[in-house]
Amino acid sequence: MTDAGRSEVLARFVSSYERSGIPGLVLHQARRSLVDHLGVLLAGADDPVSRRVQEVVAGFDASTSATVLGTSMRVSAPYAAFLNAFASHVLDLDDVYNPPRTTVHGSCSVWPAIFAMSGIVPVSGARALTAFVLGFESETRVAEATGSAHYDAGWHVTGTAGHVGAAAAAAHAAALDSASTLHAMGAGATQAAGLRVMAGSDLKSLHPAKAAHDGVISALFARAGLTAGAHPLDGSYGYLDVMSSDPAPGLLVSGLGEEWALSANGHKLYPSGSLTHPMIDGVIALVTASGATSVDVVSITARVSPPAARFTDVRDPATGMQAKFSLAHCAAAAAVFGRVGPVELSTEVVRRADLVALRDRVVVVPDETLGKQDAVVELRLHDGRTLRHEVRGNRGTPTSPLTDGELEAKFRDLVEERFGAPVVDRLLDACWHVDQLPDVASISALTAEVVHA
Numbered sequence: 001m002t003d004a005g006r007s008e009v010l011a012r013f014v015s016s017y018e019r020s021g022i023p024g025l026v027l028h029q030a031r032r033s034l035v036d037h038l039g040v041l042l043a044g045a046d047d048p049v050s051r052r053v054q055e056v057v058a059g060f061d062a063s064t065s066a067t068v069l070g071t072s073m074r075v076s077a078p079y080a081a082f083l084n085a086f087a088s089h090v091l092d093l094d095d096v097y098n099p100p101r102t103t104v105h106g107s108c109s110v111w112p113a114i115f116a117m118s119g120i121v122p123v124s125g126a127r128a129l130t131a132f133v134l135g136f137e138s139e140t141r142v143a144e145a146t147g148s149a150h151y152d153a154g155w156h157v158t159g160t161a162g163h164v165g166a167a168a169a170a171a172h173a174a175a176l177d178s179a180s181t182l183h184a185m186g187a188g189a190t191q192a193a194g195l196r197v198m199a200g201s202d203l204k205s206l207h208p209a210k211a212a213h214d215g216v217i218s219a220l221f222a223r224a225g226l227t228a229g230a231h232p233l234d235g236s237y238g239y240l241d242v243m244s245s246d247p248a249p250g251l252l253v254s255g256l257g258e259e260w261a262l263s264a265n266g267h268k269l270y271p272s273g274s275l276t277h278p279m280i281d282g283v284i285a286l287v288t289a290s291g292a293t294s295v296d297v298v299s300i301t302a303r304v305s306p307p308a309a310r311f312t313d314v315r316d317p318a319t320g321m322q323a324k325f326s327l328a329h330c331a332a333a334a335a336v337f338g339r340v341g342p343v344e345l346s347t348e349v350v351r352r353a354d355l356v357a358l359r360d361r362v363v364v365v366p367d368e369t370l371g372k373q374d375a376v377v378e379l380r381l382h383d384g385r386t387l388r389h390e391v392r393g394n395r396g397t398p399t400s401p402l403t404d405g406e407l408e409a410k411f412r413d414l415v416e417e418r419f420g421a422p423v424v425d426r427l428l429d430a431c432w433h434v435d436q437l438p439d440v441a442s443i444s445a446l447t448a449e450v451v452h453a
Contacts, residue, residue, distance in 0.1 A: 006252045007233040011182035013256055014138055014168045019130040021257060027435075029262040030133050032407055033095055035431045036267050037107040038069070039411035040094045042447060044087035045070030046418065049202045053086055053209075066119025067444035074448075078216045081116035081166070085109055085212035089158070089205040091342065092324050093414075095267050096274045098372055098397065101248075102143040102150070102157055103274065106265060109162030109211035110135040110169045116216050117173040118441040125437030131172040133262060138185070139165020140261035142233065145251040146244040151196070153245070159194020159207025160243065164233070166215025174219050186228025187218035189239040199273070200314065200322040266397045267407060270340045272324040275308035275372060278394040279327060282377030283334035286387045294336040294354065296381045299361040302331055303376040309366035315359070320347040332358035335379070373397045419447075 019027075044050055045068070054071060057079050066080030067073070070087065074080075088094050088108040097106045113135070114128050123131070143150075143161035151157055167188030171181040191214040194207035222228075233239045233252060240247035270280055279302045286292070304327065314326035323329040323345045332355050333344040349355060370376070373394050379387040393399030402410070408428060416424045423446070430443050437443070 005231075006249055007185070007231045007235065007238070008178075008182060009253045009256070010138060010141070010233065011168075011185055012178040013253075014134045014172055014185070015176060015178040015181040017130075017134060017257065019126060022130065022133055023260065026133060026260045026262050027129060029265060030129050030136075031432055031434060032267070032404065033107050033132065033136070033262070033265060034111065034129075034434060035407050035411055035428065036095050037088055037111045038427065038431060038443070039414045040091060041084055041088035041112075042070040042419070043093075043414035044090045045084075047087065047090050049205070050083070050087045050090050054083055057083060066116050067441070067448050069115070069444055069447045072448060077116040077119045078213045080119060081112040081212035081216045082209045084112035084115060086205045086209035088112065089208045091271045092273065093268050093271045095265055097140050097143070097261060097265050098274055099144065099264060100371065101147045102140075103372070104140060104143040104157040104161055105208065106136045106139055106165070106261070107132075108158065108208040109166040109215065110139060112208075112212040113166040113170040113215040113219075114173050115440065115444055116212070117170050117219065118439060118444070120220070121174055123173045123440050125434040125440050127173060127175075128440040129434055131169045133260070134172050135165045135169025136265075137261055138168040141252050142239065145234075145240055145248050147246055147248055149246040150244045154196045155243065156194035156196045156198065156204070156207050159211055160192040162194075162208050162211030163188040163192040163214055163218075164239070166211045167218040168215075170215045170219035171222060174223055176219065176222060180222040182232070183226065183228040184218045184222035186232030187221055187226075188215050189232045190228065191218070192239065192243070196311075199311075200317070200319070200325045202321060204321075264398045267402050267410075269396050269402070269410075270330070271342055271345055272330050272340060273312050275305070275312050276325070276327055276330040277396070278373055278375035278391040279304055279308070279377055280330050280334045280340050281394045282375050282389045282391045283331055283379070284338055284340075285389045285391075286377060286379050287335055287338050290379075290387055292379065292381060292387070294332075294358055296383070297335055297358065297361070298380045298382055299363060300331045300335060300358075301363045301365060301378040301380070302327060303365045303367040303370060305370045305372045305374065306366040306368060307372055308375075309364050313364065317350050320345050320350055323350045326359075327364050328359040328362040329355065331362045373399070
């Protein structure tokens, strides 16, 4: 196979791979991802930042073809994808695929593209689930093929690779043939964008939002017969050539149909950057086991992977958004509250004097022996004791996955107060049995029905 043939092979895989060939455990992981995604999206749709973005879009898009989940809005399919993707990422609680070569939030671009396409063409639940698996696989393979050099250069992979994954998923949802799917994925690839400097700002969520939006229009352009450049992913001046100084094009197709990225997907317990999570696990474990309070703590030392030390080195966050990417704040919050949730990462808490004082006593040490899902945490106490806890694979990662019950509990915690237990029960049932739905748009309709009521 020539390098330039891999784009075509991946597109053919997306367009023609049968649901029957996907292992049952992978399909179940897709259902788990839907449960997690929908809960985070519905909570995020009511976030003040999402509300402001919804108001902006409502000012120029009067279409009614697709539902903005968790709201009474109907807009055009591309902008429904945009708003749903934005809401699903704004809390930073969405799933994360985090192997050594890359980090990408896989669901927040892909599921919204599928739901939006169901506003244009009928999409059965079974086709939607298959489209998600294939879109997620495309997205993560592109992410791994660009590798750490892409991330280190300052690209936000969720925005860049997400464009390809969303286009692939939308193309499969629309039942495009392999040639049209290739053009859709090429259209997604040429729109890829997202700068990591946006971490800690309101507009970090713009990245998956644009990926989902652009993925939908890419599929619609291809459906209308528009063509993209040849070999868009791995050809000369294609995606990998431009986006990475150290690409591995073979990863686009190696083990295709045999190895599935969803098997290594993770789900978050904390609404912060995933690189902070091993350290948070460690601090919570220590204060819980010892009964120590923040008053007892002289200092916190967190040994973490070099990427975690580099990319979450926000020493003095001024806002809740910035605090999500601050190891120092997350460590201090975990010690003070014994948990890290939306309240602990709010702007009001960020400015509390006791949090500020304890942040100043957090020491972050990069350790090359630790992976991105590992940490070694030490608490030095006023009574002279030093407490130590080692995390190898934080909770929610493939080595320590959340159970189905824990994912349901997360969903209920995020959604039940607003929607009520009976509706939550119906939504969860629809997610777990999505394959049986005649049209996946029924999930969108259920959320809108409740909001209207």
